[in-house]
Amino acid sequence: MMLQIQKKQNYKSFVSKTILVKSLIATLAIGLFAVNGLGKDLSSEKNESLLLKPIDGLNDEEYDKFMLGKSFFRIPWVEAPSATTARDGLGPLFNANTCISCHPSNGKGTLYNTNDDFSRSLIPKLSIKSDGSKEHKKQLELYGLVKEPNYGNQISINGIHGVKFEAKANITFSEIEVRFPDGEVDTILKPHYALKDLQYGELHKDTTLTFRLAPTLNGMGLLDDIPNEQILKNEDEFDKDGDGISGKANYVYSPITKKIQLGKFSWKATTTSIKHQAADAANNDMGLTTIYYPNDTCTDTQVGCKKSPKARDAIDLPELRLDAMTYYITHRKTYSAKETKEYKEGLALFKQIGCNKCHVDSFTTKAGIKISPFTDLLLHDMGEGLADGRSEFKATGNEWRTAPLWGLALHEKINKKTPRLLHDGRARDFQEAILWHGGEAENIKKTYMNLEKKKREKLIKFLEEV
Structure with missing residues (x-):
């Protein structure tokens, strides 16, 4: 017992x-x-490999799909014909042979490479004014712009064997001094756009040339999962509330659904989903065809490009592989800053001067995840200083989608240098980026400039941690 x-x-x-x-x-x-x-999707870990990691909780089948997508994202594509049939089809014109060439470790691209030449992350973009013709109207309907006749929508800095590249990027900068009310002086850089080594003749006389720096892929899946109604509740195109901020949605044609939909991604919100963005980048940046972009990017004047060897399969990136790449992009860890005492103080200052009117800090995804991406995904007039003159669907030459701020804190970990900011990388730090804000953000910029220096430093420190 x-x-x-x-x-x-x-x-x-x-x-x-x-x-x-x-x-x-x-x-x-x-x-x-x-x-x-912070959960299975979010992490406050400042690690150079964070954006390469899958979210927690994937089963075996999901993990296999994630790894398949990762392989097509990271392993180089090769030109056809090749024994590597799963990865041939590169080009004939291209900027990079892998996605990570422009998005190192899935982060933001750099303006310069290690040789101080412009990196492959910097993409020259072209368009011309519409002449009202049937052809131009069709291009406006499908692409939101009219392509330059000799070079198309985008300059390719590389070509496969026997095909000439199109041109090389050439930006020079001049300095502008900005004086604060308290006497501090900062210097910002004004870019002057050009191309050199044009291989297919002169540009059309009405060409608009602009440059775009590859953004971070941080949190793309979560941004894609924000309900449209949450985005549209911040829209105020005609500034009815009188606060000077008039966010506007871009509505664009999606080759995926064959419908006009809300634009969410790219610098002017011209792609509607991650899959749309992935297919667009595959075609324009690497020359890879999909069922949505079934043709190479050669123009009619680029004879050698049109006659170049073709891949064994008509479609370089079949639906299964495109879906796997989309899955990979949407099921990676997302960096979101830890809410320390300093973070909360910086956020309060951020809201005090009105930055959060465009860089919205709170959304809830369809899956119920609360996120702080610091964007409203809407278009805003940023003034003449940042205008590039390029219209894309409903976005005018002065308008830009609010760039998400989260994930920029990883840039220095990934690239060993501070991030170059704004659409063309002109800003060397956050203060320079703020000083370029105009248009709807003019008053908020002035409020920042009137802050005492300690508060300005606190706000910049906050932005560096977001």
């Missing part, structure tokens, strides 16, 4: 210890998530 009582006591003791150990493990896990995780 005593032996039975002792066994029961030992069993109760074992159960109690087991429960205690499990509770401690759970507590530690929660603590770790508070520091590094």
Whole structure:
């Protein structure tokens, strides 16, 4: 009898210890998530490889799909014909042979490479004014712009064997001094756009030339999962509330759905989904065809390009592979800053001067995840200083989609240098980026400039951690 009582006591003791150990493990896990995780999708871990990691909880089938997409995202494509039939079809004209060439470790691109030449992350874009012809009207309907006749929508800085590249980027900068009310002087850089080594003749006389720097891929899947109604509730195209901010939605044609839809991605919100963005970039940046973009980017005047060898398969990136790439992009970890005391103080200052009117800090995804991307995904008139003159669907030459700020804190970890900011990388730091804000943001910029220096430094420190 005593032996039975002792066994029961030992069993109760074992159960109690087991429960205690499990509770401690759970507590530690929660603590770790508070520091590094924030959940299965979000992490505050400042790590150069964070954006390469899958979200937690993928099953075997999902993980296999993630890794398949990762392989097509990272392993170089080759020109046809090739024994590597799963990856041939590069070009004939292209800027890079992998996605990560423009998005290192899935982060933001750099303005310059290690040789101080312009990197492949900097993309020259072209368009011309419409002449009202049937052809031009069709291009406006499908692409939101009219392509330059000799070079198309985008300059390719590389070509496969036997095909000439199109041109090389050439930006020079002049300095502008900006004086603050308290006497501080900062210098911002004004870009002057040009192309050199044009291989297919002169540009059309009415060409608009602009440059775009590849943005970070941080949180793309979560941005894609924001309900449209949450985005549109911030729209105020005619500034009915009188606050000077008039966010506007861009509505664009999607080759995926064959419908006009809300634009969410790219510098002027001209793609509607991650899949749309991936297919567009595959075609324009790497010369890869999909069922949505079934043709190479050669123009009629580029004879050698049109006659170049073709891949064995008519479509370089079949639907299965495009879907896998889309899955990979949408199921990676997202960096979101840890809400420390300093973060909260910086956020309060950010809101005090009105930055959050465009860089919205709070959304809830369809999956119920609360996120702080610091964007409204809407278009805003940013003034003549930032205007590039390029209209895309409903976006005018002065308008830009509010750039998400989250994830920029990883740039220095990934690239070992501070990020170049704004659409063309002209700004060398956050203060320079703020000083370029005009149009709807003019008053907010002036409010920032009138802050005492310690508060300006606190706000910049906050932005560097977001």
